Amino acid sequence: MIPDPPKPPALSVLVAVDPVLRDAAAASLTLDAPDVVVVRHDLVPAAGALRRVVVDASGVLEDETVPLEHACVSCSVREDAVPTLARLAGDGRWHHLVLALPVTAEPLPVAHALAAQAEPGGALEGLRLAATVGVVDLDTLEADLLGDDLVDERGLALTDDDQRPVGEALAAQLEQVDVVVTSGGSPTGSGLVERLRAADGERVDGLHDLEPAVLTGRTHAPAAAERRAHPLGTPGSRPGHHRRGRDPHDRSWSLLLRSDRPFHPERLLAHVEDLGTGPVRSRGVFHVPNRPDSACLWEGAGGALCVADLGTWDAVAAGHRPVTRILVVGAGEPHEARAVHDRILDAFGEALATADEVADGGLRWLGREDVLAPWLGTRTA
Incomplete structure (x- = not known):
């Protein structure tokens, strides 16, 4: 042998x-x-x-x-x-x-x-x-x-x-x-x-x-x-999943926010504090209708939040349709977690664009001030 x-x-x-x-x-x-x-x-x-x-x-x-x-x-x-x-x-x-x-x-x-x-x-x-x-x-x-x-x-x-x-x-x-x-x-x-x-x-x-x-x-x-x-690789496809069983004294929690709709730029700024700050880890991607080809990063930890333009969806996430998807992870007693969940879910719902607002493919944002430019950079189109 x-x-x-x-x-x-x-x-x-x-x-x-x-x-x-x-x-x-x-x-x-x-x-x-x-x-x-x-x-x-x-x-x-x-x-x-x-x-x-x-x-x-x-x-x-x-x-x-x-x-x-x-x-x-x-x-x-x-x-x-x-x-x-x-x-x-x-x-x-x-x-x-x-x-x-x-x-x-x-x-x-x-x-x-x-x-x-x-x-x-x-x-x-x-x-x-x-x-x-x-x-x-x-x-x-x-x-x-x-x-x-x-x-x-x-x-x-x-x-x-x-x-x-x-x-x-x-x-x-x-x-x-x-x-x-x-x-x-x-x-x-x-x-x-x-x-x-x-x-x-x-x-x-x-x-x-x-x-x-x-x-x-x-x-x-x-x-x-x-x-x-990759922000789309965040381990949040199964929020709350534990590979080794859940300890009854474990106060950790996770919340997966997902929508096919983009964030409304102005309403995102209005609700960003409730959505992305505080003692949580949040990570994912989002899109906005005035930048229809751009995949945007969402990353927060320790009360700090970073948003950035990652590039086009084709370049950054080939095969993925534009999506708003953010995993939020935190810790606290059940009543505290419920309060944080409610605050984040309310802010998420308010920040999303409505179906009517995206029905024209983003035309209504042409010529409007790009309020996210300080964070995402100058819009190229």
């Missing part, structure tokens, strides 16, 4: 919004695993530099501060992570390499860049991109996801002008990664994870169960990761 050829060395990407939790996960992966090495990156924006720490089961192998032309995650990957990973892979001592990103970084852009470098002819040829993994604390997740703290207020900004809510960074990690690892025991935190994590992903409860095989047993699929990150 001819033995199976050995698998190529695996490469995983680790993210978190808590530096202690990220480092604990990295330590868990290297514990009693001499064939695992972790490359940990931390940006130092004020110095335009990057701190790189390389650790394996024997301890710290490298601890260096490297100047960068621009202190950003993409620069650190291009200028330091790729050559460092290539050098470590070439050493032959480790079968699993883990890149621990700066805290609050999104995994998708980095995984995409690493996957490209792992193609034939790339600097990481011979490595297999195994998994992206995010680590969350269930006991703080509700406050982190739905609170109004900004990353710079916690000293976690990736650039000097990084004003993202912590919830925005956390939600992106939860929604994009292949594997979510939890610590803590809050039922509501657990419920929020279930409502946001990828349907095709995996969940591991407890850092003690984060073994290298959990990651090396997977193969990262860039196309699947792109679908998760």
Whole structure:
């Protein structure tokens, strides 16, 4: 019998919004695993530099501060992570390499860049991109996801002008990664994870169960990761669905808003506060009749809301008819949830254009002031 050829060395990407939790996960992966090495990156924006720490089961192998032309995650990957990973892979001592990103970084852009470098002819040829993994604390997740703290207020900004809510960074990690690892025991935190994590992903409860095989047993699929990150890929097609049963003490909830009708531009502005602010995570797409070809992004977390023009429906969501679809996720006691649901549903209904208002295909908006231009940009047609 001819033995199976050995698998190529695996490469995983680790993210978190808590530096202690990220480092604990990295330590868990290297514990009693001499064939695992972790490359940990931390940006130092004020110095335009990057701190790189390389650790394996024997301890710290490298601890260096490297100047960068621009202190950003993409620069650190291009200028330091790729050559460092290539050098470590070439050493032959480790079968699993883990890149621990700066805290609050999104995994998708980095995984995409690493996957490209792992193609034939790339600097990481011979490595297999195994998994992206995010680590969350269930006991703080509700406050982190739905609170109004900004990353710079916690000293976690990736650039000097990084004003993202912590919830925005956390939600992106939860929604994009292949594997979510939890610590803590809050039922509501657990419920929020279930409502946001990828349907095709995996969940591991407890850092003690984060073994290298959990990651090396997977193969990262860039196309699947792109679908998760797409606003139409929001895991809201089955709101309230729990893949592991519902804990009676779980106070999390979700509400799916959907209509084939567009938002009325002026009424959207009038009701946007009731619709999109407060302690909720909201994400999806919408359209407006004065921009009939435009798919528009809706993304909110921690009391902050972003709307933007994504491009044409054909380019952004081929095969999808224009739709207004937003998943809202929150937490609270039943009476609180009902009040929030009623407020959001009322605002959603009021903000939608009526059938009569869209019957002429948007002609009634020709020549009218584009009140959404400050957010969506200048209308091209």
